[in-house]
Structures are given as C-alpha cells and as structure tokens.
Amino acid sequence: MNTQVTRNDTQPKVVAVNLNPALDLTGSLSVLEAGTVNLVERGSLHPAGKGVNVARVLAELGAAVTVTGLLGTENQDPFCELFSQYGIEDAFVRVQGASRINVKLVEASGRVSDINFPGVTVSQDDVAAMENKLFELAEQHEVFVIAGSLPAGLSPQVCADWIKRLKEQGKKVLFDSSNQALKAGLTASPWLVKPNDEELSAWCGKTLETPAELKSAAETLYRQDIANVVVSLGEKGVMWLDESGWLYSQPPGMEVVSTVGAGDTLVAGLCWGYLNQWNKQETLAFATALSALAVTQIGVGVPDAGLLNQTLESVQISNQQPVGQNVNC
Numbered sequence: 001m002n003t004q005v006t007r008n009d010t011q012p013k014v015v016a017v018n019l020n021p022a023l024d025l026t027g028s029l030s031v032l033e034a035g036t037v038n039l040v041e042r043g044s045l046h047p048a049g050k051g052v053n054v055a056r057v058l059a060e061l062g063a064a065v066t067v068t069g070l071l072g073t074e075n076q077d078p079f080c081e082l083f084s085q086y087g088i089e090d091a092f093v094r095v096q097g098a099s100r101i102n103v104k105l106v107e108a109s110g111r112v113s114d115i116n117f118p119g120v121t122v123s124q125d126d127v128a129a130m131e132n133k134l135f136e137l138a139e140q141h142e143v144f145v146i147a148g149s150l151p152a153g154l155s156p157q158v159c160a161d162w163i164k165r166l167k168e169q170g171k172k173v174l175f176d177s178s179n180q181a182l183k184a185g186l187t188a189s190p191w192l193v194k195p196n197d198e199e200l201s202a203w204c205g206k207t208l209e210t211p212a213e214l215k216s217a218a219e220t221l222y223r224q225d226i227a228n229v230v231v232s233l234g235e236k237g238v239m240w241l242d243e244s245g246w247l248y249s250q251p252p253g254m255e256v257v258s259t260v261g262a263g264d265t266l267v268a269g270l271c272w273g274y275l276n277q278w279n280k281q282e283t284l285a286f287a288t289a290l291s292a293l294a295v296t297q298i299g300v301g302v303p304d305a306g307l308l309n310q311t312l313e314s315v316q317i318s319n320q321q322p323v324g325q326n327v328n329c
C-alpha cells in the first residue's frame, strides 16, 4: 500500500455532505468541574462538522472532493478559507444565519465533553435547494459521504429519501450520523455505515456491552442490505462486517490530545481505501492508523507519511475479535 499523497485523477470523485456544519471551539483545561468556573488554558476555533472534517482529510490525502450541505452566511469565512486552502470544491447551499459553534472541553486525562448546539433552522426552500444541489452533484460524482446531524427544519425521513435515491442511481453512500437521523438513514440501506458503540446501542434501544451483543446488532443491519457495517470502539479499535465476514483492528496506544474528529477520520480513511481499490485488510489498517493519529491533535489533519507508516505497522488486524474489544472492559 502506498500512503504517499498524490492526487489521482482516475479516482471516483467524492461529495462530502455536511447538513449541519459547526465551528468547533476547543478548550483545554486540566480538569473540568461542572457547576463552577473553569479556566481554559488554551483555546482554538476552527471550521468542522462531520462532512467538513471528512472532506478535509480526503483532500489532504489527495482525493478530488466537493463539499456540500447547508452553511450559514453570517460566519462562513473560516469554512471558505479552509476549502480554498485544501482545494475542496465548495458547493454548500447558503442559508440565513450563523452555523453553530460546538464547544469541546478537553481535560488533561484526554476525556472530552462535547456541547453540541442545534444549529440554524432551515426553511423548506433551503431543503429544496439542498435537494437540487445534491442531485445536480450526483450527475458528476460517484461517492457520497453523508455525515453528521441534521438542522431543525430538515427531517430524518427527507435525508433517508436522499440516501435511497442516490443508492438507486448506483452511488456509493457512506453514512455516519446519530439518533433519529441515523435510525431513518439506516432504513435506506446505505453502502457503508459507521456507528460507534454508543450510536449502535441507541439504535438498538439498549446498551450493547459484550462483543456478542455488538456483533448481533451489526449483523441485523447487514441483513438489512447494508453492505458494510463498521463499528468504531474508540481506543479498542474497529470491527467491520461485510460479505467476507468480520474483520477487527486494534490501534496502538496513543498520547491523546483530543478524540474529537477521530470518527470522521476513520470514515475518511475507509473512503480513501475504497477510492484506491485497496483490499479490506489494507483499508482497515490504514483507516485505523489514520484515526488513531487523529487523537494526537486538535481537529483533523493528515500527518506526514513517516508517522503514518510507523503507526500503520503497529495496527493489529485479525479475523478473531481481540479480547479487549468488550466495550465495558
């Protein structure tokens, strides 16, 4: 596998869809105490959201990426700068208002508290414009990564209908969301889904604790015509079910700076493996290494090839589930 960054014009073009983008306001502090005054030691504000993060990682890897979704005009400048810096084609539909600011409080232990705001409320005209943009992009793109929550005004069923239509047009749809949007989207059988253990538990309506419970829930999704069910387990790695069966990965231990963006980086890595036609083992190892490295920084971004290759060598891939993947141990 060549992890060298080179733009390959023969690869399918990707659309990253971020319907509810966010500026992430990250504050680092030694310990967070609820209900009292907390002093932040270092802070940063950067454009993010699941689709935007996926777009950035894919673009840094060398993919041709278009980004779309619903972006508030009032605070769009940092997003536009990011897209221009990384050569990402900006196809966001502009909406009135400001995109949300999500607060991420990172403690010295690596624990992160996410305070995610609801975002702008979009109108039916905005939703119609979004739908037009999405299917206009479908004329020239093959791969769609739909990632993140939905703004008020855009129903989970509408998003699920878009996934269904894209699938009917033969597009590969990778889907990463939560709560009602995840529940509805899964009924449209995207090509790949990436819940974490908590999201899978929420979909099931009960806490999944043992490997057998996690596998059983994922297998239910696979039987619902979802070709790739990828469950991420934080530091415990990844479990991936497809027609060839289960494959597991275990990342090396990392110095955690912030885990925010690790899931998005994993999705980008999986998509990159597909674009390069890598096999399942290669794709999983690469995506696991890339996501493990994501926790060593604030926000997302691709490290240099040396570090990536070194981490890749420490990722363990197995057909047998590692004992440590019990989510509660």
Ligand SMILES: Nc1ncnc2c1ncn2[C@@H]1O[C@H](COP(=O)(O)OP(=O)(O)O)[C@@H](O)[C@H]1O
Residues within 6 Å of the ligand: 195, 196, 197, 231, 232, 233, 234, 235, 236, 237, 238, 251, 252, 253, 254, 256, 259, 260, 261, 262, 263, 264, 266, 287, 288, 289, 291, 292, 293, 295
């Ligand atoms: N502490 C960690 N150490 C090493 N790798 C990690 C760590 N946390 C996350 N990762 C990597 O990032 C992937 C996604 O993280 P996870 O927390 O499961 O996703 P999400 O951000 O969607 O909740 C994991 O499957 C793993 O490969």
Ligand SMILES: O=P(O)(O)OC[C@H]1O[C@](O)(COP(=O)(O)O)[C@@H](O)[C@@H]1O
Residues within 6 Å of the ligand: 020, 022, 023, 024, 048, 049, 050, 051, 053, 102, 116, 147, 148, 149, 150, 177, 178, 259, 260, 261, 262, 263, 264, 265
């Ligand atoms: O769209 P959602 O589900 O509200 O999540 C948005 C948040 O998730 C992130 O994309 C990070 O996601 P991951 O940690 O799962 O990779 C943040 O940048 C953003 O603030």
